[in-house]
Amino acid sequence: MKQLNKFTMTLLSRSSNESFSRVAVTAFIAQLDPTLEEINDIKTAVSEAVTNCIVHAYKNEIGKIYISVRILECNVVEIKIRDKGCGIADVEKAMTPLYSSEGGERAGLGFTVMQSFMDSLRVSSREGKGTTVTMKKRISVRLNGNA
């Protein structure tokens, strides 16, 4: 699909960046005139992916989180969130609802949220190298909106 616009940013894996990252991504997407529900779905999915980089990928260190947002043809938004952290040994297991490698108070629902709030989710990972999460969502075209 043809790329119409692109935004990239790199952030340190500090939890104080969680709020900023989801707001920045949705602010860029605002040019497609999404509904409030679409904005909230994207905000929540981005928050999950970024939090995973902070909590899991860079568990005992501060690393870089690479975010790119592309606007493609047909009002499709593609969001990539990448880290160079610990990676995931078994991606399928990690994506199982309620699975969490952390004890404590993690629900194990981050991937489930990404999957159900976005149209598609792809996770590729290599142990010791890092993880890339790619999500897509088509923004509805409103009759009296921009198109």
Add this chain to the structure above:
Amino acid sequence: MSVKTEVNGDVMIAYLSGELDHHSAKQIREEIDAAIEANMPTLLVLDFKDITFMDSSGIGLVMGRYKVLSQNGAELSITNPSPQIYKVMQLAGLGRLAKIEKGGLKNETVK
């Protein structure tokens, strides 16, 4: 981000505000748990009216409070989640652990 609590007999209401994510969860959790320990309610109401955003870290927080309360035989209920928050709660099946009132608490529950 803040937690304000109000106690009516056995019922404690915790009014949460701000964004509930991994960044804020620890402080919110500590404040709620300190209030539970101090007041030992039989019903804890978590009011989400002024929570503007929540992700799965918030689900973990609610599930964790449910565990703390059920160890003491107490119950949990949730009021006023926004549509975004309600959607996340539904996905997580939180309705099985706590009564979720989209509007405010019914008066008889408080009094």
